[in-house]
Amino acid sequence: MAEEEVLVEVEAVEAVYGQDCRVIQHFPPLLHVHIRPRTADDSSKQFVEAVLEIKAGCQYPDEPPQVGILESKGLDQKRQANLVMSIHLKAQELSSCLMLIALCEEAVEMLSNMNHPDGDCPLCLYPLVREDGEHDTEPFMKLMSCYHCFHSECVMRWWNWLLEQKQSNSGDVVEAALPASGDVENLRDESSGSCPVCRKVFHAGDIEHVHDLVQSGSTQLISEEIEAGEGRMEVLHSEAENNRRQRFEAVLKLQKENGGLIEPKKINVLLPGMLLPEPPAPPPPPPTETNPEKRDEGPPSGPSLETGNPATTTRPTTSNNTGNRRMKSRASFLRNEVSKSSRRNWIKKQCSPP
Amino acid sequence: MTSSSAPSRKALSKIACNRLQKELVEWQVNPPAGFKHKVTDNLQRWVIEVNGAPGTLYANESYQLQVDFPEHYPMEAPQVIFLHPAPLHPHIYSNGHICLDILYDSWSPAMTVSSICISILSMLSSSTVKQRPADNDRYVKNCRNGRSPKETRWWFHDDKV
Numbered sequence: 001m002a003e004e005e006v007l008v009e010v011e012a013v014e015a016v017y018g019q020d021c022r023v024i025q026h027f028p029p030l031l032h033v034h035i036r037p038r039t040a041d042d043s044s045k046q047f048v049e050a051v052l053e054i055k056a057g058c059q060y061p062d063e064p065p066q067v068g069i070l071e072s073k074g075l076d077q078k079r080q081a082n083l084v085m086s087i088h089l090k091a092q093e094l095s096s097c098l099m100l101i102a103l104c105e106e107a108v109e110m111l112s113n114m115n116h117p118d119g120d121c122p123l124c125l126y127p128l129v130r131e132d133g134e135h136d137t138e139p140f141m142k143l144m145s146c147y148h149c150f151h152s153e154c155v156m157r158w159w160n161w162l163l164e165q166k167q168s169n170s171g172d173v174v175e176a177a178l179p180a181s182g183d184v185e186n187l188r189d190e191s192s193g194s195c196p197v198c199r200k201v202f203h204a205g206d207i208e209h210v211h212d213l214v215q216s217g218s219t220q221l222i223s224e225e226i227e228a229g230e231g232r233m234e235v236l237h238s239e240a241e242n243n244r245r246q247r248f249e250a251v252l253k254l255q256k257e258n259g260g261l262i263e264p265k266k267i268n269v270l271l272p273g274m275l276l277p278e279p280p281a282p283p284p285p286p287p288t289e290t291n292p293e294k295r296d297e298g299p300p301s302g303p304s305l306e307t308g309n310p311a312t313t314t315r316p317t318t319s320n321n322t323g324n325r326r327m328k329s330r331a332s333f334l335r336n337e338v339s340k341s342s343r344r345n346w347i348k349k350q351c352s353p354p
Numbered sequence: 355m356t357s358s359s360a361p362s363r364k365a366l367s368k369i370a371c372n373r374l375q376k377e378l379v380e381w382q383v384n385p386p387a388g389f390k391h392k393v394t395d396n397l398q399r400w401v402i403e404v405n406g407a408p409g410t411l412y413a414n415e416s417y418q419l420q421v422d423f424p425e426h427y428p429m430e431a432p433q434v435i436f437l438h439p440a441p442l443h444p445h446i447y448s449n450g451h452i453c454l455d456i457l458y459d460s461w462s463p464a465m466t467v468s469s470i471c472i473s474i475l476s477m478l479s480s481s482t483v484k485q486r487p488a489d490n491d492r493y494v495k496n497c498r499n500g501r502s503p504k505e506t507r508w509w510f511h512d513d514k515v
Contacts, residue, residue, distance in 0.1 A: 122464035196464035
C-alpha cells in the first residue's frame with residue numbers, strides 16, 4: 001500500500017487523539033499515544049492510563065506494527081500484559097488493513113474495562129474494591145501524581161499522623177530522638193507529601209479534598225485510641241461517640257427528607273446558570289432561598305460521607321471534579337480544587353476563599 | 355520523644371492489630387524466601403529466622419531477627435534488630451542494631467514485615483566483606499542502657515551494601 005495512505009492515516013490519528021498523540025516519525029509511523037479510559041472526562045473517575053508506543057515498519061500495514069507500553073499508571077504487570085496482548089491480537093485480526101486508530105481504540109476499550117483500582121489498600125492491606133459485592137465498599141481515593149489508590153480513611157489517618165509528628169517535632173528539633181534528614185523535612189512540609197508506595201511527591205491539595213469526605217480523620221484516630229485504651233462500653237458513651245451519633249442522626253434525617261439521596265440535591269443547587277454572575281433579576285430569589293437551606297445541609301453532608309454511608313459515597317471520592325482530561329494531572333487537579341472551593345464558597349459562607 | 359523510646363510497651367492500636375493479622379495471614383500463605391516466622395501468640399513481637407542466601411558470604415548461616423511493633427504501626431516503623439549473635443556485616447552492629455534507612459527515616463506505612471525482610475536479606479547478600487561497622491565499639495557502648503535503635507540518629511552514607 002502506498003506511503004501516502006499511511007501518511008493520511010497518521011494524520012487521522014493525530015486528529016482523533018489531538019494532544020494525546022505525539023508523532024515521532026511520520027513514515028514509517030512511530031507514534032506515542034496517551035490512552036485513557038473512556039470515562040475519564042472526569043479525571044476523578046480515572047484510575048488507569050497508559051502511553052503506548054506504536055512502531056510500524058516500512059511494510060506496514062502488511063506487517064502489523066509493534067505496540068508497547070512506554071509508561072502507565074494504575075496498571076500492574078498482569079494488566080499491562082493483558083493490554084499488550086489484546087492489542088497484539090487485534091493487530092493480527094486486522095492484518096494488512098490500516099489499523100492504527102483501531103488499535104488505539106482497542107486500547108481505550110481495554111482501559112475502560114480495567115478502569116478500577118486493583119488490589120489492596122497499601123496502608124491497611126484490605127481490598128480497595130470488594131469483588132464479592134456482599135460488603136459495602138469503603139470510599140477510596142487516588143493520588144493524582146501516581147494513581148496509587150488508598151482508602152480515604154487510611155490516607156487521612158496517615159496524613160494527620162504526619163502533621164501531628166511535625167507539630168510535636170517542631171518543639172524539640174534539637175533532640176536527636178527522632179530522625180531528621182532532608183528527606184523527612186520535605187515530607188513533612190505541609191504543602192507536599194510523598195506517596196507511601198512510590199514516594200512521588202504530591203501536593204497537599206491532592207489529598208486535602210478527602211478531608212471533606214472523611215471529615216475529621218483525627219477524631220477517628222482519637223476514637224480509635226479511646227477504643228484501644230478504655231474498651232468498648234466506655235466508648236459507646238463517650239462524648240466523641242455521642243457527637244458522632246448526633247451528626248449521624250442529622251444526616252439520617254436529612255437523608256430521609258430527601259428520599260435517601262443527598263448528592264442530587266447538591267446538583268440542584270449547583271445549576272450552571274446560577275453560577276453565572278450575569279443573569280439579571282429573575283434568578284436571585286431562588287438562590288437566596290436555597291442558600292440558607294443549603295447552609296443547613298452543607299455541614300452534615302460532609303459527615304454523612306465520613307460515617308461511611310456507602311450509598312452516598314460511591315467510588316470516586318472527589319465528587320464534584322469537573323476535570324478537563326487534557327490537563328496534566330496536578331494542574332487539572334489544582335484547577336478542580338479551585339473551582340470546587342470557589343463553588344463551595346458560593347454556597348456556604350464559612351468556607352475560606354480559594 | 356518518649357513514645358518512640360518505648361515502642362513495644364504500649365499495646366497495639368486496633369488498626370495496628372488488624373493490619374498485623376493481615377500481614378501474618380499473607381506471610382503464612384506466601385512467606386518471603388529464606389525466612390521463617392517463629393510462631394508465638396505474641397502479635398506485637400515477631401521472631402524471624404533468616405537464612406543467608408546461597409552463593410553469598412552468609413550462605414548456610416542462620417540468624418534471628420526480632421521485630422517489635424509500636425502502638426501506631428504502620429504509621430511508625432517497627433523496631434528491627436538481630437538477636438545475638440548478629441551477622442558480621444559493615445552495617446550491623448554487634449548489639450544487633452541495623453543501619454538501614456527504611457527502618458528509620460525512610461520508613462513508609464506501605465512497607466510490610468515481608469518487604470523489610472527482603473531488604474535485610476538483600477543488604478546481607480550484597481556484602482563483600484564480613485566485618486563490623488567502623489564505629490561499632492563506640493556505638494555499642496552508647497547503647498548499653500538498652501536504647502532502641504529507633505532513637506539513634508542514623509547517618510546513611512553508603513548505598514552500595
